[in-house]
Amino acid sequence: MITRSTALIVGAGFGGIAMAVELQRRGIDDVVVLEKAADLGGVWRENTYPGAGCDVPSPLYSFSFTGATRWPRRYAGQPDILAYLRRVAREYGVTGRIRFGREVASAEFDETTARWLVRTTGGEEYETTAFIPAVGQLSRPAYPDIPGRDTFRGTAFHSAEWNHDCDLAGKRVAVIGTGASAIQFVPQIRPRAGHLTVFQRSAQYILPKRDHSYDRWYHAPLRTVPALQKLDRLGFWLYAEFAQACLSRWQAFTPVFSRQAAKHLRAQVADPWLREQLTPDYALGCKRVLFSNDYLPALTSPAVDLVTDDITAITPEGVRTADGTLHEADVIIYGTGFAAQDLLAPMTINGLGGRELAETWRDGARAHLGITVPGFPNMFLMYGPNTNLGGSSIVYMLESQARYIRDAVAMLRSRPGRYLDVRPEVEHAWDESVQRRLARSVWTRCRSWYRAAGGRVVSNWPGRTREYRTRTRRVHLADFRVGSASPHPSWPARTGAAD
Structure with a gap:
């Protein structure tokens, strides 16, 4: 039996919830949300490692239509963010639309019906007008390609798949990677582990985390005067806009942040050798800037070793580095990090003429506004290519995309049997403009997860979030070719121009 709907959303994280709410606001209730897990939350459901939390201030890392006045801290932890998402989904009627335990295997566009046929790994089939993947860029854990990784005799796991049954007490623990997750969980596990060996490929820029708890004296006026919530959010947004602009355009300001990071490092690490190992050799912002008050002090512990030699192999006993040393480990x-370049994998997606999305994106993912791809009509991406941010809240971007897609879906619902296929020249012009601007940004100056293997920046947006909100304010039909499942009196079957 095939389930039919106007819109089908894949994923029930921030993006999927934002999209479902926006469709409901427009009166589009015929919506199905497919979620492969048994609960909603996306990355905030999956990342349960010790110390997991957000490095964007809570008032900004919230939906604008329902600002939380119960955040316990300026920078919320994973349990509080997950609780927030559950509450929003419940209060806005999204939870009842989610079908849990459904992992999408494939999606195929049928030109004869102008609809998508979506199949799950369990064999269920769904037919929908608008296919909306909202799986994000950071949903699939990435493991390093190290020889012998499967030979390790101890316990091994990824931080995004934390093994809570593994008791670290007294164990020799090897941590491979020093990104945003590691700087949060390393300080938390250091007191429990017998010895910690941290393998660092490159040093990170780390800034102080201006965190503090929110008490009733903070929340009371926000609840009493709703305008204060907006003002609080506005202050954080303006600062984030400045930081985003510094990474992409106003790079004359970045030395201010570099000096702050250097001062933070000097204050927390006294040993000159260790401080040198923790000093980045690339421009600030080229990789994700991190925020922590306890990671650097954790590395100064006698029970922690920082190793910067390249890893050459994993052995049954531990980790071997280029200098020949075997660092024995129990865990x-x-x-x-995540496979950020493999957007929408492992789903198989076929558009017009059976073309495969994976083949279309073989040189790196690209999409007009980060939302639509030529040859894949009525497919609208949430958190698609070049919509990630280096210095602001992705929630703001997701809301912009959700509003744009909502209007496109409303158009399709009012014109049954039609489809919208973004023009290749429109997508090409957009991509050229974005890549030209990115070439002047800091993100092209080193290797990072922002870039594909060929060097193309496929993750980040080169401007400020306000600009993106403006560009996605309305759907321009002239950007699309309008197709029809069958001839209609008012619309030809395939027109060369938009309605």
């Missing part, structure tokens, strides 16, 4: 924890 290996991979803090190696």
Whole structure:
């Protein structure tokens, strides 16, 4: 039996919830959300490692339509963010639309019906007008390609798949990777582990985390005067806009942040050798800037070793480095991030004429506004290519995308049997403009997860979030070719121009 809907959303994280709420606001209730897990939350459901939290201030890392006045801290932890998402989904009627335990295997566009046929790994089939993947860029853990990784005799796991049954007390723990996750869990596990060996490929820029708890004296006026919530959010947004602009355009200001990071390092690490190992050799912002008050002090502990030699192999006993040293370990924890370049994998997606999205994106993912791809009509991406941010809240971007997609879906619902296929020249012009601007940004100056293997920056947006909100304010039909499942009196079957 096939389930039919106007819109089908894949994923129930921030993006999927934002999209479902926006469709409901427009009166589009015929929506199905497919979630492969047994609960909603996306990355905030999956990342349960010790110390997991957000490095964007809570008032900004919230939906604008329902600002939380119960955040316990300026920088919320994973349990509080997950609780917030559950509450929003419940209060806005999204939870009842989610079908849990459904992992999408494939999606195929049928030109004869102008609809998508979506199949799950369990064999269920769904037919929908608008296919909306909202799986994000950071949903699939990435493991390093190290020889012998499967030979390790101890316990090994990724930070995004934390093994809570593994008791670290007294164990020799090897941590591979020093990104955003590692700097949060390393300080938390250091007191429990017998010895910690941290393998660092490159040093990170780390700034102080201006965190503090929110008490009732903070929340009371926000609840009493709703305008204060907006003002509080506005202050954080303006600062984030400045930081984002510094990374992409106003790079004359970045030395201010570099000096702050250097001062933070000097204040927390006294040993000159260790401080040198923790000093980045690339421009600030080229990789994700991190925020922590306890990671650097954790590395100064006598029970912690920082290793900067390249890893050459994993052995049954531990980790071998290029200098020939075998670092014995009982547990290996991979803090190696996510497969950010493999957007929408492992789903198989076929558009017009059976073309495969993976083949279309073989040189790197690209999409007009980060939302639509030529040859894949009525497919609208949430958190698609070049919509990630280096210095602001992705929630703001997701809301912009959700509003744009909502209007496109409303158009399609009012014109049954039609489809919208973004024009290749429109997508090409957009991509050229974005890549030209990115070439002047800091993100092209080193290797990072922002870039594909060929060097193309496929993750980040080169401007400020306000500009993106303006560009996605409305759907321009002239950007699309309008197709029809069958001839209609008012619309030809395939027109060369938009309605």
